[in-house]
Amino acid sequence: MIILEKFRVRCHALKAQGQQKEDMVVNKQMKAEKGVHVLDMHGHIPGIVPGDTFRGKGELAVLGIHRSIPEGIHWKKGKPAFAICLSGRYIDDRDQGRKFDYTGSGGQDKKGRQIKDQKWERGNICLRTCVERRMPVRVIRGKRDRISNELTYTYDGMYMVNKACIVVGADNFKVCSFEMEAIEAHATVSPPVAFRSLGGGVLSRRTLRDSAAGALAVAPANPQATRRLKKRRGLLIKDLAVGQEHVPIPVFNEIDDTQLPPLQYIRQNTWATREAEAVHQSARAVLRTCGRCGVAACHALGMTEFYTEQGELQTTVPEGVYECPPNCMQPACQHNRVVTRGLTLPLEVFYTGPERGWGVRCQTAIPTGTFICEYVGEVMTDSQAEELRHTPGHDAYLFNLDHFLIMHQELESKGAGAERTTLPTLPYDAALPKNWDKHPQRLAHKEANEGQELPGLEDNDPYLVIDARVTGGCPAAQPFHLFIPSLEN
Known part of the structure; x- marks a missing residue:
């Protein structure tokens, strides 16, 4: 959102000069500018x-x-x-x-x-x-x-x-x-607003990425950490990912004896039918940027700053983030492989109780802009998803992906060279590593404290191009959980 970043920079400058109600001043200025109104x-x-x-x-x-x-x-x-x-x-x-x-x-x-x-x-x-x-x-x-x-x-x-x-x-x-x-x-539904809940106080402004923020939190991968994990109360599973990730994903129930329902942990999308796979292959066929430097592609879209050296996203645009393929050797490209690197946060699944079921939290604080995980599942067409939705006894969570269709006129006008692609914006951003395939991901757009539960998805959030459901179904009333690697701050 280039307009939003310009707005924030100007507000910050005016506030530093002692300007009152700087947001109203900047908004009035930008209304008069060509191409911004x-x-x-x-x-x-x-x-x-x-x-x-x-x-x-x-x-x-x-x-x-x-x-x-x-x-x-x-x-x-x-x-x-x-x-x-x-x-x-x-x-x-x-x-x-x-x-x-x-x-x-x-x-x-x-x-x-x-x-x-x-x-x-x-x-x-x-x-x-x-x-x-x-x-x-x-x-x-x-x-x-x-x-x-x-x-x-x-x-x-x-x-x-x-x-x-x-x-x-x-x-x-x-x-x-x-x-x-x-x-x-x-x-979607945010927490209810109570009467006078916003009264008083002064609006505190901050940039998307705090320059004083630390590097990405990485789970300790050593024998002592494993021993500490075993001593924690309520440990059900040492690693839900069964070694598929760089870090283990333990499962805890510190409340009662409820066990995690059977499920399959996957790292890549699977296809419900050949028809769904054919749709995917057709979408890939129109992407003409295979092998192109991701940094160059981002610059073509007007993005001059995306990931920091620590791997945190500084800003977002609707077109998403283009990650670099392995053959990119420039220094800037080395920091442009965040999603490709995979899961690095020490995440864990935990039981919240009979009403809300299973949730997700992180063993460390999560800085703003941190990549948390990809969103993967079983991919199907709209018609297949609709048929499944009405199947008696089937409780699979359907994640609608059709909201972020970007037509080639917009992308080609910015030099992206794609006829049609599907790239969402925060809190679901997209990266295109691995031959420019799309990878929906979740990012922290505000800090999360150590051990804080990461909020779930609403059942009807609209994103991307075809429906995806979680393989193995959802074991709780709140449908978004980490056992398929995907979460929010």
């Missing part, structure tokens, strides 16, 4: 996927996700609303995740108290128009970290406005109330 649009913003996080409403505005910085509703007169933002300002909001009640704008004092009735005007009437025209809106949720006081916003995807009405609120004034519901396959 983003038009109002409905639906997903290209290159932005549910689950992406941002450091303030200025970033949301410059990317076109939610352009009304001071307001909760992104609207334009005479049109259905484009987006709404939940930030805990209204006591009448009821956030229950996939369904929630959203309070319209207006009628509050500086302390957040409702002091007069709301009306069907401005953003409120535009949001009501979404009900009449059955037009979905983008939903963004804000969250303030209790420790760092840092405010972040998460894009949660597309929601339908099912109902709009006037109700009497908790402060005994009339408010516009909207009943919202997530659209299947187009939304």
Whole structure:
């Protein structure tokens, strides 16, 4: 996201000069620049996927996700609303995740108290128009970290406005109330936003990659570490990968005697049918960049900085990251084989309890931008996945891969030389090592503490070109786990 990086650099410079509300200043400047201004649009913003996080409403505005910085509703007169933002300002909001009640704008004092009735005007009437025209809106949720006081916003995807009405609120004034519901396959759900949860505090800004961050954490591979592993309580399996990775992946249950269900650990995609493999081979046939230097390919796409010397991703673009093949011998190319190198983090699977099943954590802290693992599984076509989805008794997790189709006009205009490829952006980025085959991967886009559970995937996250399911099925209600090597911070 080149625009986002420019925005952050300018904000940092203005803040260093003592400028107040620097995000609003930079957003106004960039609106006037040719080729930067983003038009109002409905639906997903290209290159932005549910689950992406941002450091303030200025970033949301410059990317076109939610352009009304001071307001909760992104609207334009005479049109259905484009987006709404939940930030805990209204006591009448009821956030229950996939369904929630959203309070319209207006009628509050500086302390957040409702002091007069709301009306069907401005953003409120535009949001009501979404009900009449059955037009979905983008939903963004804000969250303030209790420790760092840092405010972040998460894009949660597309929601339908099912109902709009006037109700009497908790402060005994009339408010516009909207009943919202997530659209299947187009939304994820962040933690609910509580009333006044973002109040107070100062927005703390930081760069994507902290220059003081340490190198990649690597699991200790020595006899003493193995002995320490055996002494830990609840060890079920010493290495789930059975030696297939550079580091072991142990499995723990420190709660009860529940065993990990049988499963097969795989490192590469398999094909459900010959038809699925044929689709894959057809996609590879149009990639004309085989053997090309990945650094050169990234430069052709306008990427001047991707991996650091420690192997952490500094920025991301929708086209993904091009890794270098083994015949690239330049010094810069040596740092451009992160996914090719394979798993290096000391990950482990652990039992969280009967409600949520099995989860994933790391024995060390995970720096921002760190490669965690590839996402692999059994690949099938859309029609095969749909048939499997309706098979009685089959609980396989289907991971939709069709959201990131990038047509050749965009790539060829940047010199990539590919007719059609499928490369996702964070939190699922893609690299093309090994004859330029696509490798979806998960990256840490914020730090994770040692032993912290790594959050799971939502069941309907849309990515790539054909469906992939986890071989062996999913043993827990929360469908994303590490036994197929793939996880998030």
